[in-house]
Amino acid sequence: MNAPIGVFDSGVGGLTVAREIMRQLPEESMIYFGDTARVPYGTKSKDTIVRYSRQIVNFLLSKGVKAVVIACNTASALALADLQDLYNVPIIGMVQPGAVAAMNATKNKNIGIIGTNATIKSGQYGQYLRKLDPSVTVVTKACPLFVPLVEEGLIDDRITEDMVSRYLREFKQYDIDSLILGCTHYPLLINPIQRFVGDKVTLVNPAYEVAKTLKQMLAQRDMAASEDHVAQYEYYVSDMADQFLSFADKVLPCHVDYVQPVDIENY
Structure with missing residues (x-):
C-alpha cells in the first residue's frame, strides 16, 4: 500500500519524528504539515488543540494518507483519543x-x-x-x-x-x-x-519508538509500502514557509526543495 503517511506538528519540531520515520521506513512516502501560524500549542486549551488537530487531519486525509502520526506531544496528550474516535485511519501519538x-x-x-x-x-x-x-x-x-x-x-x-x-x-x-x-x-x-x-x-x-511502532503497525495491517517503492515527500505549513524550509534542511537527511503554504482554517 504505497499511499503516504501523514505527519503533523505545531511547527518544525515534528521534523525530528519525520527524520526518524525516513530512517526506519525509507520506502514510505510522507506528507508533513507544520502549523507554523498557530505555534506554540502548549499554551492553548484542549478544545483549541482538538479543533486544530481535526483541521490538520482533514487536510492530510484530503491528500490520501493511509495513517497519521501526531508528531506533537501536546496534541498527542490532549487530542489523540478524540481523533481516534473520529477517523477510521490509524493514528499514532507520541x-x-x-x-x-x-x-x-x-x-x-x-x-x-x-x-x-x-x-x-x-x-x-x-x-x-x-x-x-x-x-x-x-x-x-x-x-x-x-x-x-x-x-x-x-x-x-x-x-x-x-x-x-x-x-x-x-x-x-x-x-x-x-x-x-x-x-x-x-x-x-x-x-x-x-x-x-x-x-x-x-x-x-x-521519535525512535514512534517510528518503530509505526513500522510494526503497518506490517501487522498489511499497509506497508512495497520494498521497491521510491518514497516521495511533501511539506506544507500554515505560515512562514521560508523559515521552515531553512530549518528542514538542517534537520532532515534529504534536501527540501519546496514548502507549500496552506490555509488550514478551510479544513
Whole structure:
C-alpha cells in the first residue's frame, strides 16, 4: 500500500519524528504539515488543540494518507483519543511510545519529563509510565519557552543555555537517570540539555519508538509500502514557509526543495 503517511506538528519540531520515520521506513512516502501560524500549542486549551488537530487531519486525509502520526506531544496528550474516535485511519501519538522508550532506558526507575505546559498538566506520560511499572518515580517540569526558542532558530544561543539552566536545575536534586524530551522540538536542543544534566542522564527522544511502532503497525495491517517503492515527500505549513524550509534542511537527511503554504482554517 504505497499511499503516504501523514505527519503533523505545531511547527518544525515534528521534523525530528519525520527524520526518524525516513530512517526506519525509507520506502514510505510522507506528507508533513507544520502549523507554523498557530505555534506554540502548549499554551492553548484542549478544545483549541482538538479543533486544530481535526483541521490538520482533514487536510492530510484530503491528500490520501493511509495513517497519521501526531508528531506533537501536546496534541498527542490532549487530542489523540478524540481523533481516534473520529477517523477510521490509524493514528499514532507520541506519549505511549515515549513512555516505553523511557522504561527501556532507565535503570533506577527515576524518570524526568520535560514538555509544554499542556503536556505536563495532562499527566499523560506519568500515567503511561505507571501502567508499565507502578514503582516508577516521575519528576516533571514544564519548559514553555523552549518551543519559541527552537522556532526562532536559537539552538545553541546563550539565551537558550540560560533557559535550560533555569528550567532544569531542580532536576539536580533528584537522582533521575533518564529524561524524556516530551516535546518534538526538544531534541533540537539536545546539546545544551545534555551539557547541563550530564552524561549520566540518558535523554529519551520518543521519535525512535514512534517510528518503530509505526513500522510494526503497518506490517501487522498489511499497509506497508512495497520494498521497491521510491518514497516521495511533501511539506506544507500554515505560515512562514521560508523559515521552515531553512530549518528542514538542517534537520532532515534529504534536501527540501519546496514548502507549500496552506490555509488550514478551510479544513
